[in-house]
Amino acid sequence: NAGVTQTPKFQVLKTGQSMTLQCAQDMNHEYMSWYRQDPGMGLRLIHYSVGAGITDQGEVPNGYNVSRSTTEDFPLRLLSAAPSQTSVYFCASSYSGNPVEQYFGPGTRLTVT
Amino acid sequence: DAKTTQPNSMESNEEEPVHLPCNHSTISGTDYIHWYRQLPSQGPEYVIHGLTSNVNNRMASLAIAEDRKSSTLILHRATLRDAAVYYCILTYSGSARQLTFGSGTQLTVLP
Numbered sequence: 001n002a003g004v005t006q007t008p009k010f011q012v013l014k015t016g017q018s019m020t021l022q023c024a025q026d027m028n029h030e031y032m033s034w035y036r037q038d039p040g041m042g043l044r045l046i047h048y049s050v051g052a053g054i055t056d057q058g059e060v061p062n063g064y065n066v067s068r069s070t071t072e073d074f075p076l077r078l079l080s081a082a083p084s085q086t087s088v089y090f091c092a093s094s095y096s097g098n099p100v101e102q103y104f105g106p107g108t109r110l111t112v113t
Numbered sequence: 114d115a116k117t118t119q120p121n122s123m124e125s126n127e128e129e130p131v132h133l134p135c136n137h138s139t140i141s142g143t144d145y146i147h148w149y150r151q152l153p154s155q156g157p158e159y160v161i162h163g164l165t166s167n168v169n170n171r172m173a174s175l176a177i178a179e180d181r182k183s184s185t186l187i188l189h190r191a192t193l194r195d196a197a198v199y200y201c202i203l204t205y206s207g208s209a210r211q212l213t214f215g216s217g218t219q220l221t222v223l224p
Contacts, residue, residue: 041216042200042214042215042216045213058211092157101162102157107155
């Protein structure tokens with residue numbers, strides 16, 4: 001299994017540009033989520049999905065959109081990038097259930113100038 | 114939400130045991146205690162979790178106080194590869210998959 005994969009690894013955007021961060025998992029996990037991590041801080045939840053076609057907002061959803069058309073993929077869209085969105089973005093997945101072990105991807109480092 | 118308190122940093126010598134403390138005095142009866150760690154430039158990695166009883170796995174042990182207001186992650190023999198930020202996280206049964214990360218404990222392992 002490849003686990004949780006994220007692309008790209010690095011990205012530089014100009015203010016106002018849009019882009020999609022990709023996340024895929026091959027473990028047939030129902031639950032997927034996106035976090036951001038600002039320098040020297042812990043991770044904060046952006047959006048999550050409990051299954052294909054179902055998404056919900058986390059702690060910091062503004063400026064981001066998600067959709068979940070398949071079990072495997074959970075892309076994160078930045079609609080109009082802002083410097084405040086400069087961060088490292090992590091995708092995670094897990095089985096349903098309580099509690100569960102979450103598997104994290106390697107992250108995408110995004111810089112918005 | 115119940116919060117956790119961890120020391121900002123700790124040091125350990127290689128091949129010695131490490132005890133990483135976590136206080137969670139407002140924990141509720143259905144909150145699970147999770148530990149994750151984050152190695153430099155990597156995503157977080159699950160370490161262990163527990164509810165009331167002490168837990169052991171191949172990576173570590175989790176000792177939970179009888180009143181559940183604190184817990185300790187035990188690495189039995191620290192290696193240089195264990196240098197990471199360790200996060201103690203509480204999750205309640207209604208949203209056990211939504212992890213709330215604090216600032217964690219930066220563990221430095223000295224050779």
